[in-house]
Amino acid sequence: MTDCDSQLRDELSALRQQGLYRELKQVDSPQQPRIQIGKQVVLNFSSNDYLGLANHPKLKEAALEAVARYGAGAGASRLICGSLAPHHALEERLATFKGTQAALAFSTGYAAALGTICAIVGPDDIVILDKLVHACIIDAARLSKAKIRVFRHNDLNELEDLLKWAGQQRKASANTTSPRVLVVTESVFSMDGDLAPLKEIGVLKETHGAWLMVDEAHATGLYGLHRRGLVEASGMSGRVEIQMGTLGKALGAAGGFITGSRTLIDFLINKARSFIFSTAPVPAAVAAASAAVDLVQAGSGEQACRDLWELVSNVPATVAGLESKPVSPIVPIHIGDESAAVAQATALRKRNIYIPAIRYPTVARGRARLRLTLTAAHTRADLEQFASAFAAETSAHAT
Numbered sequence: 503m504t505d506c507d508s509q510l511r512d513e514l515s516a517l518r519q520q521g522l523y524r525e526l527k528q529v530d531s532p533q534q535p536r537i538q539i540g541k542q543v544v545l546n547f548s549s550n551d552y553l554g555l556a557n558h559p560k561l562k563e564a565a566l567e568a569v570a571r572y573g574a575g576a577g578a579s580r581l582i583c584g585s586l587a588p589h590h591a592l593e594e595r596l597a598t599f600k601g602t603q604a605a606l607a608f609s610t611g612y613a614a615a616l617g618t619i620c621a622i623v624g625p626d627d628i629v630i631l632d633k634l635v636h637a638c639i640i641d642a643a644r645l646s647k648a649k650i651r652v653f654r655h656n657d658l659n660e661l662e663d664l665l666k667w668a669g670q671q672r673k674a675s676a677n678t679t680s681p682r683v684l685v686v687t688e689s690v691f692s693m694d695g696d697l698a699p700l701k702e703i704g705v706l707k708e709t710h711g712a713w714l715m716v717d718e719a720h721a722t723g724l725y726g727l728h729r730r731g732l733v734e735a736s737g738m739s740g741r742v743e744i745q746m747g748t749l750g751k752a753l754g755a756a757g758g759f760i761t762g763s764r765t766l767i768d769f770l771i772n773k774a775r776s777f778i779f780s781t782a783p784v785p786a787a788v789a790a791a792s793a794a795v796d797l798v799q800a801g802s803g804e805q806a807c808r809d810l811w812e813l814v815s816n817v818p819a820t821v822a823g824l825e826s827k828p829v830s831p832i833v834p835i836h837i838g839d840e841s842a843a844v845a846q847a848t849a850l851r852k853r854n855i856y857i858p859a860i861r862y863p864t865v866a867r868g869r870a871r872l873r874l875t876l877t878a879a880h881t882r883a884d885l886e887q888f889a890s891a892f893a894a895e896t897s898a899h900a901t
């Protein structure tokens with residue numbers, strides 16, 4: 503064996519010992535509540551396809567039409583020659599849907615975070631993050647070389663202290679606009695399913711002259727009168743400088759996007775390296791996303807959203823030992839120990855329930871959990887099937 507392989511193998515066995523080893527499971531069916539893994543059909547509570555659009559006929563049709571008309575590949579980066587009509591159509595729809603001046607599509611949400619944060623802040627600036635933000639935001643902040651400060655999850659006092667400190671840095675500098683101060687938070691937190699106090703964060707960032715970027719990955723399509731996200735539901739429309747989203751969760755396709763002012767979007771087209779130096783998303787993906795944006799805004803989107811919230815309100819308290827009712831379709835079932843979480847997930851899978859164990863580094867060490875996610879395509883009966891399998895497993899474990 504080569505030296506490379508032998509060193510990597512040592513690291514992998516260390517991961518195994520800590521219950522942190524990960525492997526891919528091949529799924530042999532479309533994304534839907536019941537998926538096929540090998541010969542087994544399992545009830546799937548692990549997908550972010552919140553509105554059940556990933557396998558929707560309208561999205562598939564739009565993707566096929568786009569392939570017929572524009573081909574399979576995009577050919578190049580948007581700025582070279584890959585800026586196809588479907589990309590422009592999607593961006594117009596996203597801006598209208600979100601109620602912003604403009605939008606920019608990226609190949610993934612991850613790329614959107616990386617390109618945007620690095621374009622907006624640099625080594626002279628300050629980025630302030632909630633402790634629980636997604637890995638792509640942490641990676642982006644690091645890559646930007648800005649000074650990073652982290653506040654405890656949803657802790658407004660700590661955020662205020664950091665904003666005051668950042669304000670002093672600016673006073674000390676000769677330049678009234680430097681350092682730039684960017685606060686970044688998720689609106690619905692991906693692994694805890696709780697909500698950021700966006701209104702209060704908005705007041706703080708305005709008081710202290712900072713800018714706010716909100717990652718709506720798990721909120722787009724689900725919150726607010728027009729289902730724009732938690733920014734809308736919190737009455738913060740027009741007060742958030744940068745909104746980010748993914749096309750891969752409630753919107754059922756793949757890709758990421760930024761919405762905001764026309765100036766912001768023009769700036770990103772010129773400065774966001776993950777946009778400039780990467781091949782444009784394929785026509786099929788953007789056309790499917792456009793169809794999803796149409797659906798979300800239509801009556802059927804409203805209905806799917808209502809179905810989802812109805813289901814969320816029926817999650818039995820016994821499932822998660824929940825202190826409070828879930829406020830999103832993400833319901834974490836806390837286990838703690840990594841190996842115990844894996845064992846629990848394996849046991850549930852034997853009962854035909856698929857919920858993978860979420861472990862470090864996705865969440866902190868010793869904070870492993872099962873992450874139950876509900877979609878509009880699940881039924882009450884599905885939820886009951888889960889609850890009884892979970893109860894049977896828990897009592898089997900206790901005896």
Ligand SMILES: *Cc1c(COP(=O)(O)O)cnc(C)c1O
Nearest residue numbers: 610611612636692719748750757
């Ligand atoms: C999934 C996710 C992303 C990344 O989006 P992709 O389109 O999957 O790359 C960003 N932020 C959060 C909070 C996410 O959960």
